[in-house]
Amino acid sequence: MNDTAAQDQQPKKILLVSAHPEPRSLNAGLTAFAADHLRAAGHEVRVSDLYAMKWKAVLDADDFPDHPGDRRLDVMNASERATLAGRLAPDIAAEQEKVLWSDAVILQFPMWWFSTPAILKGWIERVFTSGFGYGPALPPPYSENPLGGRRALVSVTAGARASSFSDRGIHGQLADVLHPLQHGLFWFTGMAPLEPFVMYGANEVSEEEFAAAKLAYGQRLDGLFTDEPVPYRTLVGGDYGRDMRLLPGVEAPGTSGLGLHVRPRG
């Protein structure tokens, strides 16, 4: 615990991003619960309900209004140019403002094909432009700084049971399945990802199970600014060489796979 109990009590700003087509879904219920719970604790909350907003999922040249229609679209360059010039499509700029406003970002979604729904993937790839979440103008490479300090929490529902995503589970460990999000997005942009909150067996949920899930989720929300983030290794920490490979021998014996990139826990 790096933070003090006093800090925990200070009002914070939280952006909730929710991605489900059905307003009466479990995911919508968890989003509403989180917003209420965090507000009751004195925090400020903003919600981006992507389906309700009719969020444009597909990144294309329209995202960069100054991009000449006849010029070849190089996504990273066009993205960075528009970002640095403050000339991104208004819907993207509005979401970037929310991320910058926030002390924590929560993504709420059903796991579809072992990742985020397309509408949320489109939120990620359109909002986290080069020059905002990462990029050549943000030294050093793989900086911990672009969105540094912000907390990040995945809250996901999954149809499968917990054992399927356990250490030896047939779908892979949940941490490994969510690596593109936890490490690829959050760690990469300098955010501090917490352990995901997961509701398994989500295809059929009784009232009692939903009540129990809210209780468990409430506890996780209470720890949003005090729980220990996943201790990913860092460039700054000196764990990687100039070739971006983990230095020999820094891991505990027998560690392999994506677990290599997490520091052993105390």
Place this chain on the structure above:
Amino acid sequence: MNDTAAQDQQPKKILLVSAHPEPRSLNAGLTAFAADHLRAAGHEVRVSDLYAMKWKAVLDADDFPDHPGDRRLDVMNASERATLAGRLAPDIAAEQEKVLWSDAVILQFPMWWFSTPAILKGWIERVFTSGFGYGPALPPPYSENPLGGRRALVSVTAGARASSFSDRGIHGQLADVLHPLQHGLFWFTGMAPLEPFVMYGANEVSEEEFAAAKLAYGQRLDGLFTDEPVPYRTLVGGDYGRDMRLLPGVEAPGTSGLGLHVRPRG
């Protein structure tokens, strides 16, 4: 090698799914190259160019025309009901027909935030409906059969260099980063995924590098029906218990992470 050289020579049917907004992009170039190369070898090729098709990325109630507007949308149930009744939106039905027609599916895309562009994620989640790619009506659970026998190849471009995705690379091994696609989508639906074809350092590619990449990709395309697929473990093979966890002791000593789900080679 299960297949014979003779089989290799037989004309096959290949579906190429391509996802890049720029028709002059590296990805578009690789798609065009693959189509030409495979046709020159006598195969039939169909291309789903998702941006050119203006593919609807976002799964919603419109995908299931018979779904009553006032009824709560339970995605898996609505999806399965529409699939079994042959009442899916026409754009989905057309893509399912292409997948069923094919002997192999190739996905061509730029790695954006360590996964597929949203438009391709939306192709996956809208096309691989319950009842088509998986589902309660397709026994046994996690069957090898729904789309069984079809080959699957990811062809991806990545801005980072190869060492970043190597065994100890900072982003994680490529096989682990692509697990949601290779194991989550392809293996889960009974397809046989090959090792991905990757073009690293894709943000700046010289003519010479593109020529070299086409040569390497051409060799992979020549082995599309003869190369050994990734030897994922199977339920049928008896590697997992009824709790969907890998049975104790079946792996080589020291194996951990997602590598648990691949049988030792050779």
